[in-house]
Amino acid sequence: MVNPSTISKDELSILLEQIHDPEIPVLTIQDLGMVRDVSWVNDHWKIVITPTYTACPAVDAILEDIGTLLNQQNIPHQLEVTLSPAWTTDWMTQQARQKLKAYGIAPPVEQSDHVCGIQLFQKEVTVHCPQCNSDQTSLLSSFGSTACKALYKCNHCLETFDYFKCH
Numbered sequence: 001m002v003n004p005s006t007i008s009k010d011e012l013s014i015l016l017e018q019i020h021d022p023e024i025p026v027l028t029i030q031d032l033g034m035v036r037d038v039s040w041v042n043d044h045w046k047i048v049i050t051p052t053y054t055a056c057p058a059v060d061a062i063l064e065d066i067g068t069l070l071n072q073q074n075i076p077h078q079l080e081v082t083l084s085p086a087w088t089t090d091w092m093t094q095q096a097r098q099k100l101k102a103y104g105i106a107p108p109v110e111q112s113d114h115v116c117g118i119q120l121f122q123k124e125v126t127v128h129c130p131q132c133n134s135d136q137t138s139l140l141s142s143f144g145s146t147a148c149k150a151l152y153k154c155n156h157c158l159e160t161f162d163y164f165k166c167h
């Protein structure tokens with residue numbers, strides 16, 4: 001049993017930055033804002049995670065990765081998944097948006113609560129090409145390489161790219 005004083009909440013948060021989203025390996029769960037709460041409860045750390053998309057199969061893999069990492073460090077823990085409030089792309093850090101773009105995925109258009117309401121009715125948003133930054137892009141498919149992304153084509157540089165859908 002690890003004494004709680006041997007690891008601080010900040011150190012634990014830094015440790016969790018080692019956990020990457022299996023679908024977008026450049027992003028960590030911290031980048032995505034998935035770690036909602038870290039607290040010491042009785043004799044273990046309670047970590048509350050909100051998955052980015054409930055349908056994403058990546059959630060189980062992420063929980064397993066966290067469990068493996070903390071077990072390796074002998075850190076007593078309990079993982080809790082909460083779906084409320086639902087994850088929103090607004091929780092992504094600015095750094096995460098830059099990383100996404102550098103990775104060739106268009107980051108979600110901001111003000112998700114507003115835009116997403118519209119998106120439910122299949123209206124398109126203006127997505128900038130991550131390669132050339134052109135706004136002359138068109139939606140090819142609502143589902144890109146995963147359900148979390150949409151496939152776009154840039155009419156300027158003619159590249160196709162994934163758009164990280166806004167939720």
Ligand SMILES: [Zn+2]
Nearest residue numbers: 129132154157
């Ligand atoms: Zn382009």
